[in-house]
Amino acid sequence: MKRRAFLKSLLGLFGATALVSFSYPLLRFFAPPRSEARVQRxxxxxxxxxxxxxxxxxxxxxxxxxxxxxxxxxxxxxxxxxxxxxxxxxxxxxxxxxxxxxxxxxxxxxxxxxxxxxxxxxxxxxxxxxxxxxxx
Ligand code: FES
Missing domain, CATH: 2.102.10.10 (Rieske [2Fe-2S] iron-sulphur domain)
Structure with missing residues (x-):
């Protein structure tokens, strides 16, 4: 039983890591660009x-x-x-x-x-x- 819980936790950790590593670039892609470009004079x-x-x-x-x-x-x-x-x-x-x-x-x-x-x-x-x- 303990081994089964450990494997479930490990699987959950891998799933969370995969989800974050996939969703972060996706969020960055859809986020509006930063408006750092200041108009200079x-x-x-x-x-x-x-x-x-x-x-x-x-x-x-x-x-x-x-x-x-x-x-x-x-x-x-x-x-x-x-x-x-x-x-x-x-x-x-x-x-x-x-x-x-x-x-x-x-x-x-x-x-x-x-x-x-x-x-x-x-x-x-x-x-x-x-x-x-x-x-x-
Ligand atoms: S870079 Fe090719 S002509 Fe200027």
Whole structure:
């Protein structure tokens, strides 16, 4: 009788362990994602980005670049290539952004000019207030 009770307890323990190990991932899957992503707002000085120049920043944990386009003003773009995620480089002389991984080329609006990237670079909201450029 004692042995039977022990085996029942052991079986119950195994069943409970199996139930928890199955249900926990299931609950995590259906739980809403945590809203840890805070919207960031940063500012840089206008004088740090003269016409034709660019400044690299980190915006919402994303490498980004602020470019002062001649005659068109400032734009803030993600540096993360939309193909496979390499970081694009600003080529001032060619007025473009170049991805060194697979030769993807973007114009200064972030649009794809050539290469494998499937969509434009992500643009961030930008405004100019006095001597500051506000991103976000
Ligand atoms: S990762 Fe940029 S072109 Fe492939």
């Amino acid at each position: 940063i500012s840089i000085l206008k004088k740090d980005v003269p016409v034709g120049e660019a400044k690299e920043i980190i915006f919402n944990n994303t490498p980004a670049i602020v470019i002062n386009r001649s005659g068109k003003g400032f734009i803030a773009l993600s540096k993360v290539c939309t193909h496979l995620g390499c970081l694009v480089e600003y080529e001032k002389g060619k007025s473009r952004l170049f991805c060194p991984c697979h030769a993807g080329i973007y114009d200064l609006e972030g649009n794809v000019v050539s290469g494998p990237p499937p969509k434009p670079l992500l643009k961030f909201p930008i405004s100019v207030e006095g001597e500051k450029i506000i991103i976000g």
